Amino acid sequence: MNHNAQAIQQWLDDHHITEVECLIPDMTGLARGKIVPRHKYNPAEGLRLPEAVLSMTVTGDYPEQDFTAVSDPDMRLIPDASTIRPVPWAKEPTAQIIHDCVNFDGSDADLAPRNVLKRILKLYEQQGLSAIVAPEMEFYLVEVQPDEDIPLRPPVGRTRRTEAGMQSFSIDAVNEYDDVFDVMYDWCEAQGLALDTLIHEMGTAQMEINLDHGDPLALADQVFLFKRTVREVAIRNNMYATFMAKPMQGQPGSAMHIHQSVVDADGRNIFSQADGSPSDAFLHFIGGLQTYLPAAMPFFAPYVNSYRRLSRFTSAPINLSWGYDNRTCGLRVPHSGPEARRVENRLAGVDVNPYLAMAASLACGYLGMQQRIAPSEPLSGSAYEQPHQLPRHLDDAIDTLLKCQPLAEIFGEHFIQTYGAIKEAEYREYFDVISPWERRFLLLHV
Structure with a gap:
C-alpha cells in the first residue's frame, strides 16, 4: 500500500x-x-x-x-x-x-477542472515560481422559495423581520443570522477551511467571506467545500444560500475576487524589486491579464446570469483598467507592503468553478510575464466612465475564447473545445425559455 x-x-x-x-x-x-x-x-x-x-x-x-x-x-x-x-x-x-x-x-x-489548475501551476513550477491566491466570496441568504417563477426575497432574521435597505459592513445585520454563521464557522473549522473575515456586503442579506492566502489548489478545494457547507447550513435554518452572480433584481451582484501574487523558490514576492518598487514581472502580469481576460471570460462569467452582474454602476467591473486601491477597476492593486504586493482580479462572479477561474487568471498573468506584455497606465479616476472592454453576453464570450490560440495551448485544445461546447449547450437551452418580461411587454404590444 x-x-x-x-x-x-x-x-x-x-x-x-x-x-x-x-x-x-x-x-x-x-x-x-x-x-x-x-x-x-x-x-x-x-x-x-x-x-x-x-x-x-x-x-x-x-x-x-x-x-x-x-x-x-x-x-x-x-x-x-x-x-x-x-x-x-x-x-x-x-x-x-x-x-x-x-x-x-x-x-x-484532461477535462477534470482540478487537473486543469494543476496544469497551470506546473507552468509556474517549471520557472521556479509558485502562485499565491486569496479568494473573497460574496453570497446571498434568501427565503426558501421552491417555485422558480417567483422572485427571491431576503430571509427573516432573529428579529423576525427582513432587512430594510442596504446594510454595508453592518455588524448588527450580520448578527441577524447568528444561527447560520455560528454553525458555519464550527463546520468550516472542523474541515480545516481557513476563514478569515466575515462582513455584510452591499446587498440585502448579502455576505462576504474571505479565505487566508495560500496555494491555489488548496484554496480552490476550500472554495469548493465552502460552498457546499454554507448551502447545507442555510437549508438547516430554513433558508437558501445562493452563489448566483445576480440572484435578485435591483440588488448588487456577487463576486469572487481573486488576489494573486507570485513568489520565487526562496518565497520572495517577484512583484516587488529589492528596493520595494514594482517589478517588471508585476507589470507584465497585469499586461497579461489585460490582454487575455476578455478571451477567458467564460471562466469568470460562465452563465447567462453572470453577465447581469457586469454592468455599469453596479460595483462590478466593465473593463480592464487597473489602478492602485481603485475598486472601480477590473484589476485593483491594494495598498500593501512590498512583500505583499498583489493584483486583485475583480471580474469573476461567485458562480464560477473555482479551479477554472483561478487557473484562467493565473494563466493570463503567466502569458503576460512570458510575453513581457506592458500594461496600460494605472487609472486614478472612475473606471465606470470608461468604455466596455469585456464580452457583454455568454455567446460572444464563447466565440472569443474559441478563437484564442494562446489559451488553447495552455489549457489544451481538447479542454477548450469541450468547455466551449458545454457553454454553447447551456446557452441554447436558456434561449428556449421565454421570460416573464417578454410575456408582459410583448404579448399584446407588438
Whole structure:
C-alpha cells in the first residue's frame, strides 16, 4: 500500500469512519462522485466513474458532439490524502475526500477542472515560481422559495423581520443570522477551511467571506467545500444560500475576487524589486491579464446570469483598467507592503468553478510575464466612465475564447473545445425559455 493510501486508512481508523464521500468537482464546480461504505473503500485502488461526467452541463445534459469516447468509458478516481476531511453535518461518522481523475494509462484526465489548475501551476513550477491566491466570496441568504417563477426575497432574521435597505459592513445585520454563521464557522473549522473575515456586503442579506492566502489548489478545494457547507447550513435554518452572480433584481451582484501574487523558490514576492518598487514581472502580469481576460471570460462569467452582474454602476467591473486601491477597476492593486504586493482580479462572479477561474487568471498573468506584455497606465479616476472592454453576453464570450490560440495551448485544445461546447449547450437551452418580461411587454404590444 502506498503512503497516500496508508495515510487515508489511518485517518479513517482514527475517526471511526463508517462512510466515505468520494468527490470530484465537475465542470460547474458541483460535487460528483460516489458514497461508499468504509469497509468497501480501498484508497490504494480508488474507484471508477464515467468520463462523461466531465462533459455535463449545469442542467445535467451534454453537448451534441461527443467530447469523450463514444463507448462511455470509465476513468479512475484516485484520492488525494491532503483533502480528507470529516462531513460535519452527517449523522454517522463520514469522511469526504476529493479525488483526482486519472486515465487507465496513468495520465491525468484532461477535462477534470482540478487537473486543469494543476496544469497551470506546473507552468509556474517549471520557472521556479509558485502562485499565491486569496479568494473573497460574496453570497446571498434568501427565503426558501421552491417555485422558480417567483422572485427571491431576503430571509427573516432573529428579529423576525427582513432587512430594510442596504446594510454595508453592518455588524448588527450580520448578527441577524447568528444561527447560520455560528454553525458555519464550527463546520468550516472542523474541515480545516481557513476563514478569515466575515462582513455584510452591499446587498440585502448579502455576505462576504474571505479565505487566508495560500496555494491555489488548496484554496480552490476550500472554495469548493465552502460552498457546499454554507448551502447545507442555510437549508438547516430554513433558508437558501445562493452563489448566483445576480440572484435578485435591483440588488448588487456577487463576486469572487481573486488576489494573486507570485513568489520565487526562496518565497520572495517577484512583484516587488529589492528596493520595494514594482517589478517588471508585476507589470507584465497585469499586461497579461489585460490582454487575455476578455478571451477567458467564460471562466469568470460562465452563465447567462453572470453577465447581469457586469454592468455599469453596479460595483462590478466593465473593463480592464487597473489602478492602485481603485475598486472601480477590473484589476485593483491594494495598498500593501512590498512583500505583499498583489493584483486583485475583480471580474469573476461567485458562480464560477473555482479551479477554472483561478487557473484562467493565473494563466493570463503567466502569458503576460512570458510575453513581457506592458500594461496600460494605472487609472486614478472612475473606471465606470470608461468604455466596455469585456464580452457583454455568454455567446460572444464563447466565440472569443474559441478563437484564442494562446489559451488553447495552455489549457489544451481538447479542454477548450469541450468547455466551449458545454457553454454553447447551456446557452441554447436558456434561449428556449421565454421570460416573464417578454410575456408582459410583448404579448399584446407588438
